[in-house]
Amino acid sequence: MTEADARRRLVAGAADMIRRRGLNATSIREVAKHAATPLGSTYHYFPGGKQQLAAEAVRFAGETVGRMLAGQLAAGPVDGLRAFLALWREVLVGSEFRAGCPVLAVSVEEAPDEDRLAVLTAAAAVFDGWETQLADSLRDHGVADGEAEELATLVVAAAEGAVALCRAQRSTVPLDRVAARLESLLTAAAG
Amino acid sequence: MTEADARRRLVAGAADMIRRRGLNATSIREVAKHAATPLGSTYHYFPGGKQQLAAEAVRFAGETVGRMLAGQLAAGPVDGLRAFLALWREVLVGSEFRAGCPVLAVSVEEAPDEDRLAVLTAAAAVFDGWETQLADSLRDHGVADGEAEELATLVVAAAEGAVALCRAQRSTVPLDRVAARLESLLTAAAG
Numbered sequence: 001m002t003e004a005d006a007r008r009r010l011v012a013g014a015a016d017m018i019r020r021r022g023l024n025a026t027s028i029r030e031v032a033k034h035a036a037t038p039l040g041s042t043y044h045y046f047p048g049g050k051q052q053l054a055a056e057a058v059r060f061a062g063e064t065v066g067r068m069l070a071g072q073l074a075a076g077p078v079d080g081l082r083a084f085l086a087l088w089r090e091v092l093v094g095s096e097f098r099a100g101c102p103v104l105a106v107s108v109e110e111a112p113d114e115d116r117l118a119v120l121t122a123a124a125a126v127f128d129g130w131e132t133q134l135a136d137s138l139r140d141h142g143v144a145d146g147e148a149e150e151l152a153t154l155v156v157a158a159a160e161g162a163v164a165l166c167r168a169q170r171s172t173v174p175l176d177r178v179a180a181r182l183e184s185l186l187t188a189a190a191g
Numbered sequence: 192m193t194e195a196d197a198r199r200r201l202v203a204g205a206a207d208m209i210r211r212r213g214l215n216a217t218s219i220r221e222v223a224k225h226a227a228t229p230l231g232s233t234y235h236y237f238p239g240g241k242q243q244l245a246a247e248a249v250r251f252a253g254e255t256v257g258r259m260l261a262g263q264l265a266a267g268p269v270d271g272l273r274a275f276l277a278l279w280r281e282v283l284v285g286s287e288f289r290a291g292c293p294v295l296a297v298s299v300e301e302a303p304d305e306d307r308l309a310v311l312t313a314a315a316a317v318f319d320g321w322e323t324q325l326a327d328s329l330r331d332h333g334v335a336d337g338e339a340e341e342l343a344t345l346v347v348a349a350a351e352g353a354v355a356l357c358r359a360q361r362s363t364v365p366l367d368r369v370a371a372r373l374e375s376l377l378t379a380a381a382g
Contacts (some may be wrong), residue, residue: 022300025301098301099301104299107355108291109216109296120361123359127360149368150371153365153369154349157350157352157356158345158352160351160355161347161348161351164348165318165351168314168318169315169319173344174318177340178341178345181345
């Protein structure tokens with residue numbers, strides 16, 4: 001395993017642990033164990049410790065979703081929406097409702113110190129990135145500026161909230177209902 | 192302080208701690224300290240320990256919001272929506288974006304044991320209760336069954352997600368954008 005591979009596995013492992021348990025319950029020790037990497041090496045890769053690893057995990061999740069979104073938005077905003085919601089549905093069903101979104105997870109735990117602020121800042125940038133991708137696509141399809149921004153934020157907020165509702169109710173019904181409404185909304189605006 | 196008062200303070204204190212830090216980082220010891228109640232007495236009030244206290248905190252938050260919602264929905268679904276979103280806005284601004292929703296918080300931390308499932312079940316019931324209140328109001332204002340359910344779930348999911356986005360971005364912009372879209376949606380459906 002190269003250094004880059006080991007680093008990537010730690011980041012992906014941290015993202016998975018955070019989207020299941022949240023940030024407070026994620027330990028660098030367990031992430032290292034999970035990635036079959038010596039604990040000492042994690043401090044070599046992440047001298048800033050858990051908060052640095054968490055910020056990278058958030059950015060990793062943001063980029064993974066963002067790349068998929070960019071690909072699907074090429075076919076139009078409704079295709080992008082469908083792919084975005086399908087991805088969350090897969091995370092929920094594939095984990096038996098035990099995993100959600102790591103970006104949301106870090107956003108709902110208080111940030112008392114500066115280190116933690118770096119994680120929150122990473123989360124803010126990820127949400128902003130997804131919103132911007134969706135808003136740009138809507139604008140490209142003739143939706144006015146303000147409406148495009150509002151719709152894009154609604155999509156990201158509703159998807160994130162629906163994932164939490166699905167985890168609580170151990171059912172995909174909330175996400176399916178949100179998908180139906182958002183799809184008719186985006187089709188009307190940009191169809 | 193009567194027993195009922197002490198119990199209520201512990202439940203309200205737990206709800207506040209959970210909506211700030213999440214469930215894992217909430218300790219019964221700190222809740223007791225915060226409520227100025229001897230630690231021993233918490234086990235008297237909550238023999239099921241932290242998970243029982245957390246489940247009651249979730250139900251307490253559910254009932255507080257549910258009562259307010261019932262009052263405002265009497266004037267119609269759009270008034271209910273406005274009050275629901277205004278409440279979350281107040282929580283965010285009043286806490287400088289450090290507090291969110293305790294019901295969402297417990298929904299995004301993995302539930303490995305049966306005790307924890309009781310908390311998740313309480314959260315599912317709270318979300319379901321808010322959705323039902325909104326859907327009933329929409330139906331009363333002439334919205335068809337399926338659409339009323341979809342809109343109600345969209346409102347709850349989008350509000351919950353927007354609160355998380357606002358905490359990450361330390362700004363009310365996500366909630367304000369979501370409010371604009373949801374209000375025009377509900378006005379068109381039930382206005």
